[in-house]
Amino acid sequence: MDRFKIIEKKELEKLPKTTGVYCFIEETAESRSPLIYIGKAINIQSRVKNHFQQPSYRDNLFIDKVDKIGYLETNNSEIEALILEANLIKKYQPKYNVMWRDDKSYFWVAIFKNKNGAPYILITHQPQKLQTPNSKLQTNLKTQNLKFKTEYIGPFVEGTALKKTLRFLRRVFPYYTSAKHSKNKCAYCHLDLCPGPYENLAALRNELRASSALDEYRKNIEKIILILKGKRNTVLNSLKEEMRQLSKKNKFEEAGNVRDKIYALQQVMSHTHVINTSNVGKAQIRHSLAIAELRRILNLENISRIECYDISNIQGKQATGSMVVFVNGKPDKNLYRKFKIKTIDTPNDIAMIKEVLERRFAHPEWKYPEMILIDGGKAQLNIAIKTKNEVKKESLTLSLRSYSQSQNFKNIKNIKIISIAKGKQELFIEGQKKPIPLKQLPQKVYNLIKQLDDEAHRFAIAYHKKLREKYLLN
16 A cells, blocks of 8 residues: 555554554455545544544544554645645545545545636536446546647645645646737736736746746646645656756756746645644534535434444344434434344344334333434335324333423424435435435535434444344354
């Protein structure tokens, strides 16, 4: 796996406190690549510890599966870490990087050309020719012939860091950001960040090799492309060779300009801070936005607690049910519950869901959710609704004096139930006749639904495996 240095999960103290890229490895992964997640960090040790000690709702999906940890240092270069992360994600397509983002959520650097043939650079979410039958992230972004047909470089995970990187590279290699330019100099021209009006660029002649300034500008763009592909040393060696050739020809002024570029590029790559360290606030914003969008879809005034249920069994044997709880969009493992199926020993997921929900509804002290997600299709949704409606006020156990029978009964009746049919990729909603295709859901809602379902599935399987091992040992 490239040059990753590998350590055991229990050896976190061996991780370096420097900038670089890290990966989580699942040795029993069913996919071709055991890498299940790749990330970057200013301080690798601190960031990896944070995954384990303060896991986010996303971390909870995979953190228990991690067997080993790999890392690559980038000599404290944050830009190199950003670029290396992008290249490794594209190469290995780790499961938990891919599942959280579609093509519209990753960032790509696009190099277009205008009618004069001058390249210009933009950041985009929607590169062309991205989709393949095998994967959303596999692309045909092979290095093109650099005659500047449209080229895309990525995927980059963090848009802010990418924008900062391009901003600093622009100081070394000025470039255009639009197809048009006024006939006069713009503000960026005066800051030496823009090559100037297109007409002047095409008309000017470079004394070296009698080539146009446009050709020299294209070479600068080639260098930016190589840097974004992780080939910084190739660019530096090329510039050093160019400086030597100019010196041999006594072109000392031009050689000095190239020397200044080399120094500026080295400074940018080594000492520029681009990685954002305040991800906690952004994660909370994502949670809030997803919940707000889900409330709108389900027509609910409030969603603070969500419960998700799944069943795991083999031909009805050692059957288990799981209940995972998300509060304000984040998992609360202290509220998780697991159920050993007692009344059914044949493969009948619908009857098992009914048993689990009957037992759950008998516990008002757990507090009732505003929404329940069931793993399954229309049949599972119908049995869940029927079970909810069959709850009798008198049957509620008052485990806490502060609980009101009437209030609990009302809370149960107000629960909105939905189900996810993973086979047909549809979401069934109580009170709606037609399901919603998952691909039509807002991305934030889709991610939340998927995380809920995956977590319930993980929790149910873990308990089922435990029961099965116990059975086999006996």
